[in-house]
Amino acid sequence: MSFGSPYVTLPDFAYHRPKSLDEALALLKEHGEEAKVMGGGVGLIAFMKERLMSPAHVIDVKEVPELRQVRHVPGKGLSIGAAVSIKELLEGGTLRGYAVLEEALARVADPMIRSRATLAGNLCEAIPWVDSPPALIALGASVEIAGTGGTREVPVSGFIRGPVDIDLNPGEIVTGIMLPDPKGTLSAFEKFTAGSEFSLASVAVALAGGGRKRSVAMVYGAVSSTPVRCAEAEQAVADGLTPANVRRAADMASEKVECVDDVLASAAYRRHLVKVITTRVLRRMMSA
């Protein structure tokens, strides 16, 4: 992972703009590893400028109608097409019930980028400092993938394998993100940034069910190479959001969540921030 590019130009590539999913898949089949799918292009073009990726074929899916939809699938949840922009998602209460994702997306970069970037793209970039992956993992979201051989669905938690490393094979395309029915899930997102849109630490929390069936997900982003859940912190608030539990969760998270040193922050500061944002997010949820 690097920042910035010595290059001013992009590597040579052929540009395709399919009008249907079948056409997109045919192009992917034809070009295999030589092809990359582009949504908003926010991540891909930066990667291409840095020569982290030099696809000979760029397949722009912004006009693929199947990928432009947001659909409620009865019994499953909300399916968000891969080419839907973050700005579109934030409009009209689409994400009602998914507060954690709404809050995360509302603070992605700036309005100009949000009107270009897609949720699927934000996820597929798989860079550590972006905001949507922890929120999606907390909600138990999965990635809908189509290939010429059919479709498959993988949980977001397994989809991100490492920095800029995702579970997507040549010839496959992410068609959408499936958010399970919220069913009264209480959720929230917090992040701390020090001067740019990239988080130094973020946390996504989702509380579902009640009583013995209560489930808690606390997912930390930007602190290490991939989003990480913290079972100990989840355990600490499993029997309810009380001041003592919140404090214990914050302490546990700060102790257990693996934090790394990188160019943006030290591990020690990140550990402290984990405590701060855990406290903040849970306290906010208590008073919700």
Added chain:
Amino acid sequence: MTADAFVGKAVPPEDTVRKVTGTALYTYDWEVPGTLYAKLVTSTVPHAKIVRISLESAKAVPGVVAVLTGKDMPFRVGMYAGDRDLLAVEKVRWAGHPVALVVAETLEAGERASELVDVEYETLPAVFDPVKAMEADAPLLHERMEEYKHAPVFYPVPGTNIANRFRLVHGDVEKGFGQADELVEEEFRISHVSHAYLETQNVVAQAYRDGTYEIWTSAQSPFVVRQIISESLNIPYNKITIRVPFVGGGFGGKAGLQWEALAAMASKAVGYRPVKLVLSRKENFSSGASREGVVANVKAGFTKDGKCVAYKVRFVLDAGAYADYTVNVSRAMGYSAEGVYEVPNVQCESLAVYTNKVPTTAMRGFGYSESNWVLEQVFERAAKKLGMDSAKIRRVNLLRPGESHTATGEKVREDVGDPRKVLQTVLEGIDWDGKVERPSEPWKVRARGFALCVKGPSQPPNASSSAILKFNEDSTIDLVLGTGNFGQGTATAISQMVADQFGVAVEKVRVDPVRDTGKSAYTWQTVGSRGLFTDGVATLRACEDAKGQILDLASQVMRLPKSELEVAEGAVKAKGRPWLSIPLRELVFGYVYPNGNTVGGPVIGRGQYTSSLNTYLDPQTGQGVPTIFHTFGGTAVDIELDLVTGAIEVKKAVQVFDVGKAINPLLLKMQLDGGFIMGMSIALFEKIKFDEQGWVMNPNFTSYYLARMKDVPKDFVARYVETPQFDGPLGARGIGELSMISVASAISNAVFRSTGVKLNNLPMSPEEVWAAISSQKPELLAKAMESYGRVETAVKARQ
């Protein structure tokens, strides 16, 4: 138009329309037919001998015209230290050092080929810490330093990494410490920062077969670019034309030579075709120059009544691989050590030291910002130790115009400004004696602090300026200036002065946006906040010259003695008999009698300015007169510190400067606001981070943080004091750089006053502040975390 119709008025900058409509042209827009595109190939190692460079594969890329190396242009170039190469010769000195230049028909081909240049290195030991670089066994960056052409006021130490050693001695500092009741001893550090101009460095150069060169460049000082190329490459001055169109920001980073000589030599090497070189932001960070880092060690002695009796400081500048301009920064940092105070005993050493990092250069503030970061905090720390109000300790020590001497032994004239009035205005602006507002949250601290500053231009004593004023047929004026125009609005302010000199509308005065060494009036450089002062005086003299010519002619035509005539309201009038007048239009292109006889001709006024007051500084003691003016000023802030995250938010900013005369209050306010934001950005956010090999790790603006709109304080107070300077243009002094100098110190002082936490390192990023609180006042952080985590009412999760 009356004689004061425009001076003192808020005239919008003359280039606004072009900028907001996107029609302002920059160097990047310059597309000459047949242009070739250049691409740098840079070193991957910090310090190494070049064993072999293989160019074959790069040259084989279709479209590549040439691949050049240091052997093709083995010149040593520079202005003050003369230590630079155009491309690495024999060895590389930092990771990012250009070793080759690919020149191709397209940028795509050039970039592809740049990956194929294979350089074999023999690694040398490297040094990244400037203090370690001064040790006897440190690896040497410049083995042949004694051969470099240093300007006379610099003192390199050949055989070491010290590019310049400036010394200042005033009184007897040890004796002073003997008189002190309290001592303040600290180490301060300042990070490398980027100028972060929007337009990265770029140049278009063409060599011609007749031996001439034309160069378009995004530069602050075209005449100095010409000077360096001419002197270093032995080309007569008049064979080189430097053209500077609109410039997308400079902040000192484009003050000296950038890539102009390289592009010119490349153009010659490829058979006299134009060559364009544009740096990406990453290249600008890792191969261009930044502001130096500093390690400062200070010891100051104060008596019980607050008098600073001794001040001893050593600045070590992390100058990087080339210190061509930074040697002068070290000099300025040294002689500005004492700031706005009169201290009887001062000892200062300021060393520019080579390290295997990016080269460094001038930046807005030019050493004064760095010395201010040390001095103004020392005074705050002393105030606390002495239990004295921050304002009182300053009043005790402030320079007294008409009585005091500066650290360099210069008598402070009565007309240089009024530091006491500045201080008073700063205190009023922030309501110093009023109650501090309550913080928005119990784990936050609301606090106020301030700092004072002073600065003048760091220029050679013989630095001069000139202006040419040409009347057109309709009596409009083309004012020919050399001073650069990259956002300051100097041309607008000077045009206002010209308009009033002739009693015409300011719209009648035009300054061409392009600076051209062949056509513009000479000015040494556009740096150091000198433009309005030096080029302003030159312009007023050009106005006088033109008026003299006009009055001579009018005297002849009107048959009245010259002494009875005056230029006013766009005409020549007989004093006391305004009905006897001739419009300028009938005079400035010659007066035509009814029968066609014509006397006179096109009027061209000329003026120049060179200070007769400046001197070199004594090599042992640093005594002398280094600058043409001192602008006094100060900054106060009202901040909120989040103890839990370490984040500092500026709620209110107060900026006060004694500008002598506010020629254009609108531009002045823009400078004060803009300078505050830049100063705040450097104070709170900006830091170039290096890895263990000296590579810049954060060469873009998602990882190199800059202040953004949300960080700008809502409450901005910009005030000015007007103590006219006898030799300034209409009494004015420079302001451009000043407005950012005391910002960081003011913020840090606010934190220290309220919490006792010392923030000695720039930037005061949240992490840095958190680390300082954690180590210095853990109980403060624990208490804040306690209140942060306190939740009174538990709300059950929604089922």
